Amino acid sequence: MDMSSIEFDIIGPAFLAGLLVLSTHVPLGREVLRRGIIFIDLAIAQIAGLGVIAAYGMGWDVDGWQVQVIAASSAVGGALFLYWLEHHFHESLEALIGVIFILAASTGILLLANNPHGGEHLRELLTGQILWVDIHHLIPVIVLYTLLLMLWFGLRSKPGSLMFYIIFALAVTASVQLVGVYLVFSSLIIPALATQNIRPQARALALAYLVGAVAYALGLIVSSMYDLPSGAIIVWALVVSALFLKLLYRSRMFFAVNR
């Protein structure tokens, strides 16, 4: 163990990116869990990537912001399709989302058979690495997420189904590129799962945020001390801090302190 190896200017931007991802993914994750559509993030991310590959397949020479526009519109398109599915095939929605994920992934391979350059973009879209995050990358995401959060929490009581799907698609398209699919999935599901049975809702939400933030901090510090790939360690930290919260709650220590 080597505390001196922690360089805060290296893990600082990564931690900021983590907090940013949590800001939208914690509330969205609670909704995902409530609806029982766990694999929606994988499907949406894959569809966003597919859009980019398709653009290349059609011979568009896209780069930079154009890639983002295509990825985001594909994701929103996919989300609208899922919204339609929810209304018509509600009982098998989760299974259908799984099928769409695997279909999008396979279509990607088929399109790539003639176009390996799209493959690089697909990889970039799906395997963001949290340590590579640069402060400049975060600014557009901060703007986007502020808008999304205002929509999510700002609207009267609860955003409707359609709003949820659109906000979700945009949030995931941005986060997957920052931190990669593994961290997006775990940031959505694990804090939400840890606080699922906690009432009132406001306390559950606050604790979910806390679980997430503690985990990102812990994960980055451990990753620095033992020089391990940060993304994978944060996934573990999320599970550990979620279990810790569960344990605290079960032993009622938490209540005792709180009252």
Add this chain to the structure above:
Amino acid sequence: MKTIYTRVLLVLTLFTATPALAVLNVLTCEPEWAALTQELAGDLVDVSSATSGAQDPHHVQARPSLLSKARKADLLICTGAELEVGWLPLLQHKTGNPKIQDGAEGYFMASDEVSMLGIPVVLDRSQGDVHAMGNPHIQTDPNNITDVAIALNARLQLIDPDNAEVYQQRYEDFSQRWKKAIKGWNQQAEKLRGKTIVVHHESWVYMNDWLGLKEVATLEPKPGIPPTADHLSDLLQKMKQKPADAIIYAAYQSSRSAHWLAEETGIKVVELPFTVGGIKGVDSLFELYDETIKRLVEAMQ
């Protein structure tokens, strides 16, 4: 009392002397360049490699230590020719270390120093995974190491002029041993000339050029994309009519397709280290080619 004194002194000198010895911090993208730097600079550098011999140099998992090493680096040595295009620019940008930015004295691309093979005549996306600057896997021919060593020696002297003499001495020593070693390898590999091989994908053009091996087919024409049924049946037919002498793959690559073809045709499979550390026991540049030639000769007597 006296012994305590000497002990304290000894500890003090150990602590102060050891770090002071390493003058330059060197970060390399691939282990072969770390090995070469070690040969040319010895204790004058503190060198580490971003990827190990068991990893695909196209991709890298970001670890905190990599960023911190890139930040401290006085010299960055990579293959270049777009091999590290997926992560190196990010690393340079992210650390902001002026010494290792493109064009700086501490930015050394080995592929600039050798004559590249496999430069496409027409740049066209339909050709698949095109490397516009040529095939980047230059370390499969020891003659390329000779060229890179000349340039790297000059660069080390430029960055660290105080130790120029030491670098020159070490270079001359290495150069002599290296020439002798190449002579030996050439002799051993004489019988390989004209033999035919099937490769995983185009990782071996420099080795083939050096040893006079003839590449007759590729298992995976496009890296990362599974071969089509058509391609495999073509390959199988070709190999049954006129079998190649060996199937070659790099230790870091998956051996599945190579073994599949071997089982179908009875052609021998050879796993090659590809770089320093690719196979256990291959820890220096000398051992890299020793082992490569040994394995090739064994398979194709």
